[in-house]
Amino acid sequence: MTERVLVTGAAGRIGGYLRTRLARPGRTLRLLDVVTPPDGPGDEVVTASVTDLDALIAACADVDAVVHLGGQSGEADWQTILETNIHGTYAVFEASRRAGVGRVVFASSNHAVGFHPATDPVGDGLPPRPDTYYGVSKVTGEALGSLYHDRYGLDVVCLRIGTCHDRPTDARGLATWLSPDDCGRLVEASLTCPSPGFRIVWGVSANTRRRWALTGAHEIGYRPRDDAEAYAAEVADRTSPDTDGWVGGGFCGPSFDAPSD
Numbered sequence: 625m626t627e628r629v630l631v632t633g634a635a636g637r638i639g640g641y642l643r644t645r646l647a648r649p650g651r652t653l654r655l656l657d658v659v660t661p662p663d664g665p666g667d668e669v670v671t672a673s674v675t676d677l678d679a680l681i682a683a684c685a686d687v688d689a690v691v692h693l694g695g696q697s698g699e700a701d702w703q704t705i706l707e708t709n710i711h712g713t714y715a716v717f718e719a720s721r722r723a724g725v726g727r728v729v730f731a732s733s734n735h736a737v738g739f740h741p742a743t744d745p746v747g748d749g750l751p752p753r754p755d756t757y758y759g760v761s762k763v764t765g766e767a768l769g770s771l772y773h774d775r776y777g778l779d780v781v782c783l784r785i786g787t788c789h790d791r792p793t794d795a796r797g798l799a800t801w802l803s804p805d806d807c808g809r810l811v812e813a814s815l816t817c818p819s820p821g822f823r824i825v826w827g828v829s830a831n832t833r834r835r836w837a838l839t840g841a842h843e844i845g846y847r848p849r850d851d852a853e854a855y856a857a858e859v860a861d862r863t864s865p866d867t868d869g870w871v872g873g874g875f876c877g878p879s880f881d882a883p884s885d
Contacts, residue, residue, distance in 0.1 A: 629815065630654045630687045630725075632674050632716060633694030635661035638731065638788055638807060642691065643667070645808025646815075656683050657694065674712035677719060684723035689815050691729045692716045692765075699758045699880055709761035717772045727779040729814040730769050732824070734784050734800065734836075735759035738872020742799075746871060748840035749824050755872035756880050766824060773822035781814040781844065785827035786836065792852045794859050796873045799833040803850035806830075810846045817844040836871075 627650060633639050634655035640662075646653060647664060655661045656670040663669050672679035674694040684690065694716070695709040713730070720728050738755025740746065752763040762784075769780035786800035787793070788807050802810070806829045814820070825840035830848040838848070870876040 627651045627689075628654055628668075628687045630656060630683055630690045632656045632690065632692050633697075633731075635659050636693060636697060638785075639693050641788070641804040641807050642693075642811055645805065646691075646811060654683060654687065656680075674716055675707055677715045680715050680719035681722050684719045684725050687720075687723060687725050689727040689729065690716060690720050690725055691731075691811060691815070693731045695761070696758065699756045699875070702757055702882075705757040705761050709758070710764050713761070713765040713768055717768050717778070720778060721772060721776050725778070727781075727815065727820075728769065728772070729811055730765050730780065730782045732766055732782040732784045733759065733762045734786055734826075735872050735875050736762035736766060736784060738870060738875050740871045742835055742869055742871045744835040745837045746826075746835050747837045748826060750871075753871075755870070755875040757882075759872065759875065770822050779820050780822045781817075781820050782822075782824045783810060783814065783827040784824060784836075788827070791855050792859055794864070796864065796868050798852045798856055798859065799828075799831055799835055800873070801829050801831055801850075801852035802827045803829045803848075803852075806848040806850050809848065810841065813841070813845040813847075820844055 635657035654668040658673050670683045695712050735755050737750040737753050739753040754760045766782045772778045773780045786802045787797040788802040792801040826836040828836045829850045832853040867874050867877045
């Protein structure tokens with residue numbers, strides 16, 4: 625029997641990391657984005673917005689799980705965040721419910737809890753303290769995941785993702801980096817762990833300087849292998865002392881204040 629996984633935001637950076645890393649014999653990836661993502665052998669492509677509920681319901685047909693990456697990938701004006709991230713995430717959960725999808729893996733963010741102090745260790749399941757409108761949208765996505773689990777029985781795993789790039793770009797990233805390979809391992813664990821219920825876990829690699837706990841991620845079978853320390857010589861002098869004490873780093877700084885006019 626073929627397993628089918630819908631990946632929203634498949635043309636984005638993390639979507640690009642995952643397209644090859646989630647490929648498995650007996651698994652079909654259905655790739656959805658507003659632009660046509662590159663596809664591999666056997667992949668299915670859907671060009672649609674996550675804000676289009678009818679298109680999402682159709683895309684969820686015969687799908688076993690959804691990996692929801694789609695949306696605005698950083699801070700933006702409130703209307704963009706409201707429509708793309710908040711309504712879009714509602715549409716993903718609602719389409720999953722109507723289509724009978726069993727599991728949703730939601731790409732949340734450290735910015736859902738950005739104004740918590742980055743004390744060691746930063747545990748799983750911190751209550752919301754968003755640092756931006758973008759962070760608010762991730763809090764809302766987690767809340768929707770909780771609702772759709774408790775009311776409708778969906779398995780939902782929310783990943784509070786750190787700095788997911790090819791390599792860390794600054795000193796904070798030496799603690800918060802999630803390597804592309806570990807991102808693939810984390811999402812694979814989220815897709816395959818038995819009966820996760822509703823969970824929120826950190827998305828971070830096995831970094832020497834890591835402050836975020838991996839207890840919850842370990843419980844679903846995630847075993848990170850990469851360490852940002854390999855890049856320490858390249859980035860050690862790129863610090864932001866005014867904001868590095870917060871979980872959200874630079875997103876907690878004044879450059880993200882809303883306009884006053």
